[in-house]
Amino acid sequence: MPDPVTPLRIVVAEDAALLREGLVRILERAGHEIVAAVADGQALLTYVASTAPDIVITDIRMPPTHTDEGLRAAAIIRAEHPGVAIMLLSAYVADAYVGDLLDSAPGGGIGYLLKDRVGHVRDFLDSVDRVAAGGTVVDGEVVRQLVRRRHADGPLATLTDREREVLALMAEGHTNNAIAGKLFVSEAAVRKHIGNIFAKLPLDPASDRRVSAVLTYLRG
Amino acid sequence: MSRFPDAWSAVRGRPVRFLTSVWPWRALAYVASTLPIGLAWLLVMVVVLGVGVATIVVVAGLFVLAGLPTLAHLAARGERWRIRLVIPGRRGPLAPRDGRRPLSWPEMGVTVLLATLFWLVDAVALVLLTAPVVLLLAPLLVRYDTLEVAGWRVDGTGKAWAAVAVGLVALVLVLYAITALACGQAALVRQLLDPPEARLVEAVAQLRKSRxxxxxxxxxxxxxxxxxxxxxxxxxxxxxxxxxxxxxxxxxxxxxxxxxxxxxxxxxxxxxxxxxxxxxxHPQVLTDHGLAAAVHEIAGRSPVPVHLDLAVEGRLPPAIEAAAYFFVSESLTNVAKHAHARSAQVHAWTSDGTLVVSVVDDGIGGADPQAGTGLAGLRARLDALDGELDVTSPAGGPTQVRMTCQIQ
Missing domain, CATH: 1.20.5 (Single alpha-helices involved in coiled-coils or other helix-helix interfaces)
Incomplete structure (x- = not known):
């Protein structure tokens, strides 16, 4: 296994023991330190407060109500420990989640992945690194579903199809290099598209333009 | 214990099985109890009517007579209970116990029958029953006196044993007669108090509930x-x-x-x-987050762009949420497959305790509302919830599919 650029201190919250152990094993083998592995939102909050991790990886559906404990815990973590990056795992696409996620206060990186992606270990570890570094990673399937329902009169209407394509890949957390590879264009062409996107969208000047563009995109 | 569901089917069954069943005795209990009860009601009615009519000039009589419907109701209540001796099974619907009740002619009719005809006829039947009883006891009775039954003198032991044989036959005949009489009376009471339409209405209500x-x-x-x-x-x-x-x-x-x-x-x-x-x-997102979130998810999967307008607050009963979910899912699948639509709209709202969901597309129209197993299955599902499904699809479009369903 490749060593991560920086070993991360991670809290994992997942109620299914099999998956929790699997996650811990994958992350530890990648050189990260699991400071706690818990099974519900309450324990997650307790450990985040006491261990100050770099990133939290949490299932959304956990006991006791099996609805959105993970998401609610994430909102509290965001409010109380804004520096902690949060990676949410969901068994299905529910864009109510995405809305809540994006409306949370600015802070560390945010990720939202379908659980199925965890099996692509290398991609998953990459996503964890990117979120820990302050990036936004949203599952490609979620992005696709959001795009399909985009309102025609939103801020994105000003973008060309190609620019929207580039932005969708940015939302999935890809680097310029990776985007260039996927679209079969040069990295310079990607940078040019991104420049156009930044120019066309009303972005928040106080934050990272890349993150801000992705958020605008996801909010539609 | 009983091999027959009621007295009448026992009468029509094989004699040995009838005679060894409980039904002749239940019928006898019915007929025998009619006598004191009928007499008691006759007395009550005579007193009430007498007092009422006598005091009508001083107005008090009106109040006394006003009690008649309540008395009739009490009598009918008793009869409803008593006919279960010969026609068991669930009791008919009982009216609320309290309050002044309006005059019910069927109940009055039953009371009058009970107080007059029923007890008289039943008294005759009981008298008839004494003949076989006496004949059966003949060997015992001849020791003290000679017997005369219906003009036949029974004296001496030989004749007495012959009398027992005759008595047995007579007993069987009388038991048949009494059971038939009880059945007739009970059927008449039931016909008056719980007419078949009322029983049907109740059965339908029961079926709806169980469905x-x-x-x-x-x-x-x-x-x-x-x-x-x-x-x-x-x-x-x-x-x-x-x-x-x-x-x-x-x-x-x-x-x-x-x-x-x-x-x-x-x-x-x-x-x-x-x-x-x-x-x-049953999609997880529906279980966890309800209709609106689940419909968002369907729309996200739809290849045709879908505009959503969902004004459904909170959670609905699970069966209705599921029906609405599959309605939207099936309708959008049809839009994608057949409508050649550029976009579709899903509206959902509740008003006056009714959920309405409509799916409209801007496609070619001309959809056959009867076609497709998907919609047929949905119709059955909605039927079970007393909901409705309408399809309007003129040639050239637009196609609108709409479901309405009462939220219990």
């Missing part, structure tokens, strides 16, 4: 299956893909790695299939 109970049970079961699949198989498959994914990172390239990659893909396909299956049974 909606079934639908609820069905829905609960689907949710349980969904939870089981999610908590069991799905978690295991995800764990399996994680293990295979880790193995891919460790293995040197070669045929072994290729096989593991293949296994990984197969596990992912299984996971995708399972996800589709769960969505068809």
């Amino acid at each position: 909606s109970g079934l639908v609820d049970a069905f829905e609960t079961e689907r949710r349980r299956i969904e939870r089981d699949l999610h908590d069991g198989v799905q978690q295991r498959l995800v764990a399996l893909t994680m293990t295979l994914g880790s193995a891919e990172l460790d293995l040197p390239s070669g045929p072994g790695l290729e096989l593991v990659r293949e296994a990984h893909q197969q596990a992912e396909q299984a996971l995708a299939d399972l996800r589709t299956t769960i969505r068809g049974i």
